[in-house]
Amino acid sequence: MxxxxxxxxxxxxxxxxxxDTKTIDIINSINMVSAQDIYSPIDNPPFDRSPYDGYAYDANINRNELTVVGEIYAGEIFKGVLHRNESVKIMTGAKIPNGANCVIKKEDVSVINENKIIVNKNLKMYDNYIFKGEDIPKNQLIIRKGDIISYESIGILASLGIKEISVYDxxxxxxxxxxxxxxxxxxxxxxxxxxxxxxxxxxxxxxxxxxxxxxxxxxxxxxxxxxxxxxxxxxxxxxxxxxxxxxxxxxxxxxxxxxxxxxxxxxxxxxxxxxxxxxxxxxxxxxxxxxxxxxxxxxxxxxxxxxxxxxxxSHKDSYNTIKAIFKGNFNKKAKIDRYLNGRLYTEDAKLYVEMTDKKDAKARLWATLNSNCMIKVKKGSILEDDQLVEVVII
Known part of the structure; x- marks a missing residue:
């Protein structure tokens, strides 16, 4: 024993x-373990883009009145080059056109007509400007071998165009x-x-x-x-x-x-x-x-x-025990460690646990229905109210 x-x-x-490893679609990779280091194949975002709906222009303007020479929606591009005192109406996520180095929010301009606006706020170069690769530069290590794949990492992989990865079977x-x-x-x-x-x-x-x-x-x-x-x-x-x-x-x-x-x-x-x-x-x-x-x-x-x-x-190390404040009492000592069904809950920003077992029950399957953990009672010990105890989350 x-x-x-x-x-x-x-x-x-x-x-x-x-x-053993296998290659799978990232949509099926949640909680799997990566069998490889994964690097970003592209910059993310892949181009300079606007964080707001507004107007893109050159911050080195000579006057506050700008000529609107076009508009860009997300997924579109402006094929020309902006000159000083020209602007392009731009939507959130759209690529910033050549010749522009800032974006003013829609609410910070006065629209004279569809071709003219007045800038009501002075911006500096690269204000309200998201740079290419600002989030994730090309060749950056994003997932290490041995990392557990989360929904966040799946989202990052998808944003980089990575459809399949190698994971431990x-x-x-x-x-x-x-x-x-x-x-x-x-x-x-x-x-x-x-x-x-x-x-x-x-x-x-x-x-x-x-x-x-x-x-x-x-x-x-x-x-x-x-x-x-x-x-x-x-x-x-x-x-x-x-x-x-x-x-x-x-x-x-x-x-x-x-x-x-x-x-x-x-x-x-x-x-x-x-x-x-x-x-x-x-x-x-x-x-x-x-x-x-x-x-x-x-x-x-x-x-x-x-x-x-x-x-x-499985190349994981997520077995988890925590500490919680015990509510109640258990005064039955044992010669070996004992495990009780328990229920974790929070109250007043503190983590508590209470016993769901009947103290002397032999058949204890019913108690598991309302349990979310096991309370460890060390050999020779009892549990008293407000005592800090070790809990195994199940």
Whole structure:
């Protein structure tokens, strides 16, 4: 039995981040990790342009009355060259014409007629003037290898005309739910059986991390069938997550199956409550991870061990814990770290967290419905009102 932090370390020391890459359209790249340094192929903006609706002219004018010799809308250009004391009516975003070096806002002029205006404000050269490449110059590094693609970076890529980029491929993850007692949702529930909720919880948790499980299957508590399923799934995945069968009962066969298939055992059981009953092995540079069959217990280990490992193997490092002010009390000491369902909220510009678990409940799936985090209670500790606590965002 090892500490949660040590479980993460030992898995990382036996696995490497996935190096497979793929080229994708930027519209599908949100939350992916760039596999390349990306430089701007053009200046942005690609020309000198106006930030306002108004009039473009040469600031070195001799008089305040200007002749209007044309107009430019965004997407259009003025083909001539402005002379001193001439102006062009210009719209926001339009290219500033040759001969002009400033733009006066529409509200700062008096229109005599369609061909004449009076400038009511003195401007200097390059007032109200956006230069070519002012935002992003050509050849500037805009995204580094290893950066997570955000909607902001997608917008920048699009503005530069970059349609496709190279990213690290998603991990291929399989889910195998074990247990003779589990049934499909479209089956009539038999006495002594339960519906398979773990499949849907894990699937959804992976989707939240931008990962679509490639295989989802179930198997009864029979060692030969279990080993056969594991062996076949491993051909197509980087990580296999199983649920159930990891404790010490007669039908807890997952650790044995991992071992029989040649897996190198990394650990069996961690110092966490709930969720301590779990196991991890490595086989052919692939992770086999057995979670508890209890949805809440498996969730604790998933968020606190598997998420950091998945992020590591995906070239990410966004696993996040924060501090919050605890409201309420919890006076039940444990010999190992305990994780409680909780709800983060803000009040008076402060971050608070309260427990959503019933203090002595064993079945705790309902409490997760109104939860958005887990509260860590360190071994031998209790929680008191207004105490600062560590919180894992889920």
């Amino acid at each position: 090892i500490e949660v932090k040590d479980a993460i370390k030992v898995i990382k020391s036996n696995l490497k981040p996935k190096e 998603n991990l291929k993850i399989g889910i195998l739910n074990t247990g003779t007692e589990i049934q499909e949702l479209d089956e009539i529930l038999e006495d002594g059986k339960i519906f398979d909720s773990n499949r849907y919880i894990l699937h959804s948790r992976l989707l939240k991390r931008n990962i679509e499980p490639v295989i989802i299957d179930k198997v009864e508590d029979e060692i030969e069938e279990l080993e056969s399923k594991i062996k076949n799934i491993l051909k197509n995945v980087d990580i296999l997550i199983t649920t159930g069968g990891v404790s010490v009962g007669d039908k807890d066969l997952v650790p044995k199956a991992f071992k029989n298939l040649g897996g190198k055992e990394l650990f069996w059981k961690v110092k966490a409550k709930p969720g301590g009953a779990c196991c991890a092995s490595v086989l052919d540079e692939k992770l086999l991870f057995g979670l508890s069959g209890s949805p809440h217990a498996s969730g604790v280990v998933y968020e606190n061990i598997l998420v950091p490992v998945i992020e590591y193997m």
